[in-house]
Amino acid sequence: MEPREKPSGRTATFDALRRTVDGALFEPGEPGYGELATPWNLAVQTSPAAVLEAATPADVVRAVRFAAANGLPVAVQATGHGIASDLDGALLIHTRRLDGCTVSAEGWARTGAGVTWKTVLAACAEHGLAGLCGSAPGVSVAGYTSGGGIGPMARTFGAASDRVRAFDVVTGDGRLRQVTAETEPDLFWGLRGGKSSLGIITATEFDLLPLPVIYAGALFFGAESVAAATLAWSDWCPTLPPGATTSLALMQLPPMPGVPEVLAGKFTAAVRYVYVGNPDDGARWLAPMRAVGAPLIDAVRAMPYSMIGLVHSDPEDALPATEASCLLADFSPAAAQTLLEAVGPGTNSPQLLVEIRQFGGALSEEPQIASALCHRGAAFGLYSVGVAAPPELPAIAGHAAGMNASMGRWHFGASLPNFSASGGTAGFADSYTPEVFERLTRLPRHYDPDALFRLGQVPAR
Known part of the structure; x- marks a missing residue:
């Protein structure tokens, strides 16, 4: 549009x-x-x-x-x-023309605001290094990281924002600031989780990991195995070590370029999986899910870290969509069954995708340098996306709201910044504890005296 x-x-x-x-x-x-x-x-x-x-x-x-x-x-x-x-x-x-990207063999990178994770992955590959990207490498480093950055290895390495060394940011008072924990501690705190509410990031400097290879990919199950896979996944998650991060997606992918014929137009379940360590150990931990039934596709294997985008294979092209999300304190078999009754096979769900992401592990630990990223104690995240012509999207959004409400017994009671954009100011506020939100709304009084970013997610004063 x-x-x-x-x-x-x-x-x-x-x-x-x-x-x-x-x-x-x-x-x-x-x-x-x-x-x-x-x-x-x-x-x-x-x-x-x-x-x-x-x-x-x-x-x-x-x-x-x-x-x-x-x-x-x-x-x-x-x-x-x-x-x-x-x-x-x-x-x-x-900011797409701010596209400078420097990767040091010593284990750090500096990227302009227009640089996407796809560029970083390619630049890191020759050094055997890895940046903590999200499930969609086509997004910008600055936008993703300023929202906390919870990706496919979050249980192993935590949030991407915890690895930031410095930002260059233009604040609402018209100053270009070099922001670190030492030079601007309050701003450094808020930029790691506060999204674009405190200024315009022009560059980000962050630590990398020595990680040339991962054991990763996805198992795809047909409609007849979706219920069994969902229930098995809920039992399997608590057994996983911190070296494994997983999510489960219930999908109805349309026939379109890039969608395998065996998945197109069908109701399927995808078990996404990333294991950091020996591939044989990764296969052993995944074995219970492989035993659920014969998958339509088994794409889990040892791969270069630079190919991590294949785990989720998120669409890159622009689409008309509606999104919804919430955090869960648990995803027990009873929760799994409730979700299946709301959006499983035979329910006529209009959602393109409903995903449960497992959290915990390193993500649940507070970083050495505190940040605005909250709700690290949530055990799971529930996210849905519907794609349709704009006049049809309100009905899909209403359906998603009903799905989230049906999971109320297991709600953690909040959301995350990178998943709450469609919720506007209210959704943004829900991403923080009252104490953190109050601090975020105080900071612009100093850095943005004219409330230039009043269309952002922090309420105008």
């Missing part, structure tokens, strides 16, 4: 900004505006007053100062995965 376009006459105000930046600035009606203003979720229709494709961090500084002088709200996107607002009247800063 294209952004809503306002009358296209160029204003003297934006001409003034245009003359000061190295990047390109686009207003409604100009070529380039629609592409840059469109988020990944095509169901979200945006209408920013202008879009700046920043070429340098200095461009971001100039744009933020311009917005402050002209009373404009500011928003940011790289891949657009976190955009859930219409951005009406905002100056949208697009």
Whole structure:
């Protein structure tokens, strides 16, 4: 869906900004505006007053100062995965051209705000190193990490935000700050979990892991085995060591490029699995799930870490979608049965995917340097996504809300920042304890005195 376009006459105000930046600035009606203003979720229709494709961090500084002088709200996107607002009247800063990526053989990386994990994985491969990416390597490092970053190895290595060394960030007062635990402890705390509520990250520096190979992939079961696989998975999870991270996805994939014919148009269950250690040990731990029945596909094997995106095989192309999520304190066989009754085979569920992710292990441990990432004690995360033409999405969203409500007996009572964008300010607040949320709302009083990021997820003051 294209952004809503306002009358296209160029204003003297934006001409003034245009003359000061190295990047390109686009207003409604100009070529380039629609592409840059469109988020990944095509169901979200945006209408920013202008879009700046920043070429340098200095461009971001100039744009933020311009917005402050002209009373404009500011928003940011790289891949657009976190955009859930219409951005009406905002100056949208697009960071895809901030694409510098340095990987050191000594075990650290520095990435510009436009760099995706796919780029990092490729750069790390020649050194046998790994960055803690998410299930979808096509998202930006900055956006994913600032939301905490809970990926396919979270039980083994914790959250990606815990491995950040430093950020370069432009705050609402128009300053480019080099932020570390020593130089700006409050801001460093908030940027690791606070999403884009405290400024525009222009670069991230983080530690890498020596991890050339993992034992990973997915088992796919047909509809006749979905119930057995789901119940077996709920029993199997508590037996796993911290070296294993797993999730279970109930899927109804349409026939489309990239979807194997054996899965297309069918109800299936996928057991996603990543084991860090000896592949023989990884196979031994996975054996109970392989014993559930003959899988349609068994794609679990030793693979280069750079191929970790194959575990989930998340779609990269933009889609119109509705998402929902919540955290669970447990996923017992009774919870598994309840979920099957809500969205299993034969229920006519409209959801494309319903996934349960197991947490715990290293993720449940507080980092040495505290961060804004909360709810580390949740045992599981429940996430759903529906894809359809926009008029059909409200009904799918209502169905997802009913599914989440049916799991109320096992609710942990919260959500996570990277999964709550569609919930707006209320969803963002649900991602934090009251104490952490109150601290996050205090910080902008110092770093964003004009509330430029008021379209973000922290409520405007």
